[in-house]
Amino acid sequence: MTTEVSAAEEFVPPSAPDFWQPLVGDGAFALTRSMVVMVLVTIGLAVVMMLVTRRLAVVPGRGQFRLEGMYGLVRNSIGRDIIGSAHFKPYIPLLFTLFTLILVNNLMGIIPPIQFPTMSRIGFPLALALGVYVVYLVAGVRRRGIGGFLKNLVPSGLPLFVVPVVFVLELVTFLITRPVTLTLRLFGNMFAGHILLLLFALGGEFLLLHGDGLLKLVSIPAFLMFFLFSAFEILIAFLQAYVFILLASIYIAEVYADDH
Amino acid sequence: MEGNLAIIGYGLSAIGPGIGIGLIFAAYVAGVARQPEVRGVLQTIAILGFVLCEQLAIFGIALAFVFSG
Amino acid sequence: MAIDNAVGVLAAEGGEGGFWEDTYPVIPHPGELIVGIISFAALYFLYKKYVVPRLETMLAERQRTIEGGIERAEAMQAEAKAALEQYRAQLAEARNEAAQIRDQARAEGQQILEELRTQAQEESARIVARGEEQIAASRQQVINELRGQIGALAVDLAGRVVGESLADDARRNGTVDRFLDQLDGMVGAGGRGGATAASEGTR
Numbered sequence: 106m107t108t109e110v111s112a113a114e115e116f117v118p119p120s121a122p123d124f125w126q127p128l129v130g131d132g133a134f135a136l137t138r139s140m141v142v143m144v145l146v147t148i149g150l151a152v153v154m155m156l157v158t159r160r161l162a163v164v165p166g167r168g169q170f171r172l173e174g175m176y177g178l179v180r181n182s183i184g185r186d187i188i189g190s191a192h193f194k195p196y197i198p199l200l201f202t203l204f205t206l207i208l209v210n211n212l213m214g215i216i217p218p219i220q221f222p223t224m225s226r227i228g229f230p231l232a233l234a235l236g237v238y239v240v241y242l243v244a245g246v247r248r249r250g251i252g253g254f255l256k257n258l259v260p261s262g263l264p265l266f267v268v269p270v271v272f273v274l275e276l277v278t279f280l281i282t283r284p285v286t287l288t289l290r291l292f293g294n295m296f297a298g299h300i301l302l303l304l305f306a307l308g309g310e311f312l313l314l315h316g317d318g319l320l321k322l323v324s325i326p327a328f329l330m331f332f333l334f335s336a337f338e339i340l341i342a343f344l345q346a347y348v349f350i351l352l353a354s355i356y357i358a359e360v361y362a363d364d365h
Numbered sequence: 366m367e368g369n370l371a372i373i374g375y376g377l378s379a380i381g382p383g384i385g386i387g388l389i390f391a392a393y394v395a396g397v398a399r400q401p402e403v404r405g406v407l408q409t410i411a412i413l414g415f416v417l418c419e420q421l422a423i424f425g426i427a428l429a430f431v432f433s434g
Numbered sequence: 435m436a437i438d439n440a441v442g443v444l445a446a447e448g449g450e451g452g453f454w455e456d457t458y459p460v461i462p463h464p465g466e467l468i469v470g471i472i473s474f475a476a477l478y479f480l481y482k483k484y485v486v487p488r489l490e491t492m493l494a495e496r497q498r499t500i501e502g503g504i505e506r507a508e509a510m511q512a513e514a515k516a517a518l519e520q521y522r523a524q525l526a527e528a529r530n531e532a533a534q535i536r537d538q539a540r541a542e543g544q545q546i547l548e549e550l551r552t553q554a555q556e557e558s559a560r561i562v563a564r565g566e567e568q569i570a571a572s573r574q575q576v577i578n579e580l581r582g583q584i585g586a587l588a589v590d591l592a593g594r595v596v597g598e599s600l601a602d603d604a605r606r607n608g609t610v611d612r613f614l615d616q617l618d619g620m621v622g623a624g625g626r627g628g629a630t631a632a633s634e635g636t637r
Contacts, residue, residue: 121430121459132454134465143466147473154485161492163499176489186409197490198482206477228462232470236478286420289460293423296430296459348416351409431458 116311119303124225124296139226142219146209154205179204179350187354192361199240200350203233207291207349211342214299215335222295224345230291231284237353238284245360287352294345298338305331371432378425385418585610 127135157168165173179201184193207224214222224230245254258275259268309327312320393411397404454463589610 120433122455124459125455127454133463135454137463137466140466140469143469143473147477151477151480154481158485158488161488163492163496173489182405182409194490198478198486201486202474202478202481206474226463226466227460228464228466229470231462232467232474235471236474286423289427290416290420290423292460293426297423297426344412348412351413352416355413427460431460 116308116315119300119307123303124299126221137226138221139223139229142213142221142223143210143229145219146206146213146223150205150209175205176201178347183347183350183354187351188358189361193354196240196354196357199236200354203237203353204346204350207233208342208346211295211345212339214295214302214342215338222299224291224295225299227288227292230288230295233291233349234284234287237287237356241353241356241360244357248360283352283356287349291345291349294341298334298341302331302334302338305334369429369433371429374432375422375425375429378428379422382418382420382422385421386415389414389418581614585614588613 124139126138128138128141129136154172157172161169180193180197184197184200188196210223210229213219214225245257248254249257255272255276258279259272263271305327309324309331312324312327316324389411393407396407585607592609
């Protein structure tokens, strides 16, 4: 992250290319830093989850208690309350996977040895959004058939000449806007948050190393802001994970809502 | 004066969501103050509103990077 | 612009760059997309197959335990209530019994008192009666004694006075009896006091 600044006498603000960090190879299938983080997080999550759930007691221990708190949030506050108690059970694995994966990946943007938010590379949020997209499309078509699914896009009781316009708008919303916003929100938040952190860290470093006289002192507030925003990023990490599954479950819930 | 016009575009796109998020949380705080027992329901709705508002700003920052490239 | 220049300079310096460094950040990198999908799918299937079912089983079990606990608590409460009722009934019964015993005891005491009283009255009556009897007997005895002595004395006296032996029992008895009868007759006419005086006088 800091390689480009050390050489330059002029301050170079952090920008999009800072997030391109291939480790092996170059090009479309290069092994990048975010891939490594993603795979490590996935393996770590899998191992931890399997270990914690191997022996579940009715009276929980410490690890199980935390896991249950998270699981209860996903299962009850989001899954059951939004999708509805009749249909939420099959979607719990999806929601729980999304929540844990996004939360831990986002936290990786702050945890020191890694400090790279996986989700600031748009490929990963897109992969997750595609998963949600496929699930809610399949669920919708399965429930009503393709005809019913398309018919259900337009609320009943509209004047006839508005129907095509609404249909196209809804179809675009359904097929394009939703996955795109889902992707862009997570990506944008992590990207912007990390760029802000980079700005404070690199700016502070530049001021400290290359500033003239008193300007060196300005690096202190810059580093303070870096810590402040790191703490703020924890909140954002949690909020984005929560919001992602909140929206996913709202999209799924719409499949089961009988009147549009 | 150096910089990028796209960033000004992002600044403009952040005005609307800023006002909107302010309004949403003002309403949320007022609602919880009036009826503390509906906090859970209001929280979900407030976060949903916040997210839908924020999405405009996120579009702004994404497009800013697209056009600055 | 500055950023463009910087990127260009960096690309030149680093010697890497290329399309994926310079492109827009909103264009997904295919390798990353594939890795993302694979990771997501793998974790999803793991959760679906192991983690969530285990958690659900545990939650269901906990629900059952809690419900069982509630049922047990309810049963215990009912039991306690029944015990309380029973205890109360017993207490009421005991109180009743105590009252009964008290009443009975009171009645018995009354009866005993009554019995004692009648007994005492009887006793006293008997004592009085016996006393009277004794008095009467003593009186009779005294009278008989006196009658004998008076007779003997009177005969003695009369014998001395008259000089006539009155040894003849038959005559003596007849005389004395006659005399006494006369005395009695006098008493009957002149009152008791006179008789007493007469008897004292005769002595």
